[in-house]
Amino acid sequence: MPDKTPEPEIKPTQRVIKKYPNRRLYDTSTSAYVTLSEVKQLVMDGETVTVRDAKNGDDLTCSILLQVILEEEAGGAPMFSEAxxxxxxxxxxxxxxxxxxxxxxxxxxxxxxxxxxxxxxxxxxxxxxxxxxxxxxxxxxxxxxxxxxxxxxxxxxxxxxxxxxxxxxxxxxxxxxxx
Known part of the structure; x- marks a missing residue:
């Protein structure tokens, strides 16, 4: 009889990025500093991104994603109208x-x-x-x-x-x- 062991659930990779007091973002997966545009690209590529304050561990993901949106909105072809x-x-x-x-x-x-x-x-x-x-x-x-x-x-x-x-x-x- 074949072994009926359940296969492990495949979870999407999660990129943990630390935000330092000097406002720099550090990708713990690649051990390198990243920019907001690189964070945007990670999101565009379907990566699950979590941003944490390097000092106290607070979740800053929404704040960083809003910054990405702000840059995109200011970049020439906004998605949202003023209304x-x-x-x-x-x-x-x-x-x-x-x-x-x-x-x-x-x-x-x-x-x-x-x-x-x-x-x-x-x-x-x-x-x-x-x-x-x-x-x-x-x-x-x-x-x-x-x-x-x-x-x-x-x-x-x-x-x-x-x-x-x-x-x-x-x-x-x-x-x-x-x-």
């Missing part, structure tokens, strides 16, 4: 702040999945095949976008329900009942 950024800022301190983050994360994840499916289907196509592929994309894109819209709509409904519950709880604390 979009202003609206994101308005959610800080708002009762729905936590839900907004989850909502954005799910939408970006769905968009990435759609992009990956399209890229997978278009590999190795000749110009003629590409033309046929694009003609077939309309129904497929509608189906993919339908799933995206449905999930986005469900997240929005959940956010509304949570906000309603929080409002009722807050009003209940003041002795006010919903009619």
């Amino acid at each position: 979009a950024l202003a609206n994101i800022i308005r959610f800080y301190g708002h009762a729905m702040q936590g839900f907004m983050g989850a909502y954005l994360e799910k939408n970006v994840q769905m968009f990435t999945e759609i992009q990956a499916k399209l890229a997978e289907q278009s590999q190795g196509l000749t110009p003629e095949m590409w033309s046929q592929f694009m003609n077939l994309q309309s129904p497929m894109m509608k189906a993919l976008m339908g799933n995206y819209v449905e999930q986005s709509q469900n997240m929005f409904v959940q956010m509304q329900e949570q906000m309603q519950k929080q409002t009722e709880q807050m009003l209940g604390a003041f002795g006010i009942k919903k009619r």
Whole structure:
């Protein structure tokens, strides 16, 4: 009988980068200093990156990733409009702040999945095949976008329900009942 030992789970490699007080970033995997653009490239290559303060071990990953985004936004072709950024800022301190983050994360994840499916289907196509592929994309894109819209709509409904519950709880604390 063959051995039924479970295979070890393959985990993505995690790059630990230490940030020193002089603002330099040190990649512990390569034992070399790296720049923000190199951190960006690691992320683009699918590496899991964790940035820690070299002195106290605090997790600085979000801060460094935001710096990468800031550099990209200032680099000429911004992804976010001023209105979009202003609206994101308005959610800080708002009762729905936590839900907004989850909502954005799910939408970006769905968009990435759609992009990956399209890229997978278009590999190795000749110009003629590409033309046929694009003609077939309309129904497929509608189906993919339908799933995206449905999930986005469900997240929005959940956010509304949570906000309603929080409002009722807050009003209940003041002795006010919903009619």
